[in-house]
Structure formats: structure tokens, C-alpha cells
Amino acid sequence: MTDSQPNRGLVRPSDPCTMVIFGATGDLTHRKLMPSLAGLAAKGVLPEPFTIVGYAIDQWDDERFRQELRGDIAPALWQTFAPNLFYRAGDFRDPAGYVRLRTLLDQIDAERGAAGNRLYYLATPPSFYADIVAQLGAAGLAHEEGQGWRRIVIEKPFGRDLTTARALNQTIGQVFAESQIYRIDHYLGKETVQNLLIFRFANRIFEPLWNREYIDHVQITVAETLGVERRGKYYEEAGIVRDMFQNHMLQLLCLIGMEPPIAFNADDVRDETAKLLRAIRPLPLDQLDRWAVRGQYDAGLIDGQAVPAYRAERDVAPDSHSPTFAALRLRLDNWRWNGVPFYLRSGKRLPRKLSEIAVRFKRTPHLMFRPLLHEGKLSANTFVFNIQPDEGIALTFEVKRPANELRMRSVDMHFDYDALFGDPPEAYEGLLLDCMQGDQTLFVRSDWVELAWELITPLLETWAAHPPADFPNYAAGTWGPPAADTLFERSQGGWRND
Secondary structure (H helix, E strand, C coil), X not given: CCCCXXXXXXXXXXXXXXXXXXXXXXXXHHHHHHHHHHHHHHHCCCCCCEEEEEEECCCCCHHHHHHXXXXXXXXXXXXXXXXXXXXEECCCCCHHHHHHHHHHHXXXXXXXXXXXXXXXEECCCHHHHHHHHHHHHHCCCCCCCCCCCEEEEEECCCCCCHHHHHHHHHHHHCCCCHHHEEEECHHHHCHHHHHHHHHHHCCCCCHHHCCCCCEEEEXXXXXXXXXXXXXXXXXXXXXXXXXXXXXXXXXHHHHHHCCCCCCCCHHHHHHHHHHHHHHECCCCHHHHHHCEEEECXXXXXXXXXXXXXXXXXXXXXXXXXXXXXXXXXXCECCCCCCCCCEEEEEECCCCCCEEEEEEEECCCCCCCCHHHCCCCCCCCCEEXXXXXXXXEEEEEEEEECCCCCCCEEEXXXXXXXXXXXXXCCCHHHHHHHHHHHCCCCCCECHHHHHHHHHHHHHHHHHHHHCCCCCCCCEECCCCCCHHHHHHCCHHHCCCCCC
């Protein structure tokens, strides 16, 4: 990391801020939060003054905290960044620890001019969320006093099902107002995800085509080559549906399908994403196999290297029924999308790392070019939004081959984010700045969370009541169980696996 990175359009928050990270000695802080905060410092866009207070059970002091989190931060940057880091040890459920924390925060306000502005970040296991929120309320650390603001950032998963999500919303709502709550999902910080809104609503040429009259279907894929690595315990409890569908996948569906907001602000954008979720038809549980497919990877090859089956992974039961792959076919009951299927799939140990949204248009109504075709059909135009690893947008269309004989082929018109703008910022960087600026546009609201769980919970309960008899049912290095292809209607082909 250098100390001369460009700003890249990031805006410095105007208010000073103290950020308290609960679970500051954990993996999320090491891998994501601290590198992102250091990156913002290198770009010169952190507020001034800016202070980080780590809070966890480990008996560290300020110096140990600084050294543990230094990572590969350049020496020149570290000299100015490190003095802003402090640490307090405490049990998340012990009121005395929060009294000590309040004393430190008041001291920081007095000595560093933090103006009472505090951002609490819950980088802990979800089992601690309710306890931390309750203790912040009891210690008087959540109430906004004078000009100072208080905000809390909560990582997914937000609940395990509809019942637990509602209970957590209620618990947090007793201490913090909805305007103070930032439910974070790093997927919404990715540049191409945000570009979906710009692409759709800032370009008049595309929006008239964005409906059932012209679009045949939509595919959303989030594929990973990795297995569960060291997350066996988590995956045994969560599975792919809780891990990816209830949050990432449905958020992408909302952005590609939502109606135009009245204005680009948090309330209007989130109103439209909630409306889109309400329009999703409940899955027919009596015919679930026609609408949902689950899978679990067996041993196989990834990039020519042998990898073990899920059931052979660390902390995984040898007869586990936890799915590592899922695919859904969803229908929306609204004017724009009635009759257009949305296909969602995500899985571990698939052939390549890929996150994309593919919008497939209907074929031409009259095929005047039939003699020019090799295989008897004309390829459909497709918009592809590449979210990772190569962020960009591509449009597939037909052209004539160069020859005196009339022949056609499909080509891509491609926008590459990196080629035009350079490497995109780390997703957490922009989201953290949004938290400090009080912009909730890219953070989900309580009603969205509950609507998502209303759709997903019946699926989870049905699958739990009927364990699969065929696990493992796809080899590592393949595109999932063959049954996933049967979700498509005959005229729509299948998944984009190229």
C-alpha cells in the first residue's frame, strides 16, 4: 500500500468521527475493515479528526492493537495513521466494559475534537448483536446528544429466518432509530452494482426496452471456485441460501428489476427495492422441485488440482445435508415483469469465479435471415453486467461476417471498468464513507430484510423437512447438479456457462 493513491472521486465527510469496532481482533477487521480504512487514509478522504477504537475480549492494549493491524501499510502512512488507533478490552455482555468505553469516548471528544460523532461497527458473530445493542443503550451510548450523531453498522447475516430477523429488528429498534441503522452488504459497494442504477435510469435508450415486451428472461449468477475453506461450522448452520440468496442475490434482483425512484436518495431507492420484493411470487412448496434446486459438491478438480468433497471438509458432518449450491426460478407479479422468469444460482467449487447479471432479450419476431444461419436459430441479444472479477458491461448483438457470402456471428460491445477508470475502489471503502456521511441509500431497511426472509424462510423449512437423498450431487469443477438446467423453459436454453 502506498500513500499516494488518487482520490478516485471519494468525498471526505465533513463531520469528525470516532469509529468503534466491536470484534476488533477478528478476521473481518483484519481482512476488510482496516485495509479499507487505511486505503481511505491514503486517499486523504477520512474525516478530520478520525479515531478508531477497537473493542474485544482479547487482553490487548493500544500498542498491541496497532501492531497486530499494521499489515502492509506503507511506513509513511502508518506514522500518521497509527496514533488514531486505540483499544479497550471487554466482554460484549459486561456492562462495566461499556462504562470504560464511554469514559474513553468522552476523553477522545474532549482531547481530539470528535464532536460526539460515533460510528459503531459490529464485526462480531451475529449471536452478540442483540447484547451489544442492549449494552450500548444501557450505557447511554446510542442516544444522540446535541449536535453529535450515533450510527450503528450491522453485518449480515441479519437473522436466520423470518422470526429471528423480526426479533432482531425489534431489539435494535428499541435502542436505535431506523435512521441510525446501517445494515451493510459489501456487494452493494461494488462499482458495477451501483452502475446498474446509472445504466438503467440515466440512459434513455435502454429504459423503454426494460420490460416484458422485450426481455425474455434474466439470469443472476454468483459462482465461486473456492470451497468452504475454514468456514465449515458456519456453512453447516447457514448453507448457500442464507449465505448468498437472502441478501446478495435478492439485492441484485431488486436493482435490475426495480421501478425508477422519484429521486436518488435513500428513502426513495429503498421504497422501490421493497416494492420489487413484494412483487415476487411465493415459491409453490407443493411443486418446489420445478422452482428450486439444491446441491452439494463432491470431490473433483479445480484448475487441474484435486479438491475434497464438502463432507470431507474441516468441521463438516460426514452425512451433512447443508447445500453448497442452489438455483431458483422466480416470477414477479407486476406490470413490468409479468411472465418474465428470473433465474438465480450460486454455488461453491464451480469452474470459475464469476458474478454477473445477464439480461436476455427476445428474439426477432420474424426470421428473414434463416438462410444465413448455420444452426437454424438467431442468437438473442444479451446485456451482461460483470460484477466480478472483471467489472464491466457487455452487449451481445449480431453482425455480418466479412465475406461475399452472407453469414452472421455474435459480437460483444464491451465497457471495461478497469481499462477506463483503473482498479475500482474496495467496496468497503465507499460504504464506510457513506456511513460517516449519513447516506443510507446502499444499506437495506428493516422492511426489506423481513420481506426477503418471507420469501426464503418457507424454502428453508421445506428443504429442512425433506433432506436430500442424492447429496453430493455435483463434482467440484462443474456447474452444479444437472437438475438446475431443468428450471429453464424449453425456449430459453439454459445457463450461461461460457
